[in-house]
Amino acid sequence: MITITEIEAIPVRLDIRPLSEPLGIAPYVTTYTEFYDMERVLIRLDTDSDITGWGEMRSTLSTDSTKAIIETDIADKLIDEPVSAVESLPERFDSFQYFDIDPFLGGVEMAMWDAWGQYLEQPLYNLLGGKVRETVDVSFCLGVLEPAESREHARTALEHGFDVLKTKAGRDWRQDVKRIVAMHDEVDGQLEFRLDPNEGWTTEEAVRVAASLEDEGIYLQYLEQPLRIDNFGSFKRLRERLRTPIAANEDMYFRHNLLELVKRDAIDAGVIDMVPAGGLQAAKRLASIADDAGISLSHHCAFDLGIKSAALAHLVATTPAINLPPDSVYYAWDEHIIEEPFDLSDGTLPIPEAPGLGITVDESNVEKYRIDR
Structure with missing residues (x-):
């Protein structure tokens, strides 16, 4: 042993x-x-x-x-x-x-x-139940930029095979709307968008952003954690006021929060992360809760390097309930800590086939x- x-x-x-x-x-x-x-x-x-x-x-x-x-x-x-x-x-x-x-x-x-x-x-995917997919599509992630600059990067993401772009929100919600509209226009609606304020908005600001985008005919894949954690009632009321799907992320880092959000019928999607959850098994338990509740799932990225990106590939490959592309910024590293870095330039993360995580540090x-x- x-x-x-x-x-x-x-x-x-x-x-x-x-x-x-x-x-x-x-x-x-x-x-x-x-x-x-x-x-x-x-x-x-x-x-x-x-x-x-x-x-x-x-x-x-x-x-x-x-x-x-x-x-x-x-x-x-x-x-x-x-x-x-x-x-x-x-x-x-x-x-x-x-x-x-x-x-x-x-x-x-x-x-x-x-x-x-x-x-x-x-390979780890065999220990986790076997693959249900052969590659993992990932979401392109972009920080807060001016609308004109955001346009350029949206075009780049599309040209490299990404189907979803996640962008952070800034301190001016009106500018956030302008950026999403500009990027949507640049790619002629060929990208889906996620917007992430990192708990930074009030309910009123979240409503204004989502409603303004809806008025422009733009429906986000989801609005991610617009409100602070442990705010289950406000999430429910926000979801009732909008057609835009509402997702929780930071709430997923605390035990039982997903279960409470499900009980309140407060979200449409969740963005989990295997590390703050406590590991791959814990992430799969969250996925089971979401699956039973009919909630879509993605997976968070915290500027992951090659080790966690490999673990992500195995997790998503073996978890049907993670049905939305996970976030990744792996394409933005010039240097790497694994010998054969992943190539995400086509918007997909390969699933390693070697034993364990399948990478060599x-x-x-x-x-x-x-x-x-």
Whole structure:
């Protein structure tokens, strides 16, 4: 039996390709900040069988804090334990009642699945129930830009085979409407659009944006998390006032919120993320709830690198309930931490066929970009 011998958290920082370059998106502007680069935490899980599993996460804590939690609180419970215990991982941390351990477990669980699949010589999709699709269509993501500049990038997305474009919302909802109208006009309606204010609007602003777009004959694929989390009643009232589908994202990061939104009949779609959910199994449980409720699902992107993008491919390939293209910005990386980077230039993410996650980590690049030396 293969057992865990060491768990290491490795923070890295990579630059995002600038807007001036093909498929570049930096600075990626949102309502609260702008990104030129992104920090991620890679998780290396070594075993007594000379097999190494890899996971990946983004943390809202400092990288030092994230590293400490993974290498102490989590590692202390998993060293010398079998990798096959991946399915019982959450139960081992039931005592963490006053701290949200799920995002850290999400990254570690990914590494356990990778190692377990390598040991069994099976691609992860076989361990998750088998493929229901051969490739994964993804959504192009774009930050806040002026309408004229947004037009150019919408055209680029269409020319590269993307069918859906997600854009962040800014601080002026009128400008958001102008940008969507401009992009819709540029591609002659051949792209679907998602608009994401990151909880930044009031109900009145959300109504004005969606109604203004509806008046222009533009119906978003969905309006993503326009209101703050735990605001179930307002979501329900917003959905009742609009024809535009309403989606929740940040609400999906907290246990039972999806179930509560379903009970209130408050959303049309959900945007889940396997890492804050607690892992691939937790993401599948959310998918089951959504499927039973008839709610469509997509998957969030937090500037994922190749490890999590591989996990995403396996998750979506084996989960029919994730019926909308997941978000991705993978096309915007110039440098990579896997030896054979994915090519998303045609708007699709391939599903790796090698055992485990199906990728080989480029450890020299990991050392090049790590930030904890």
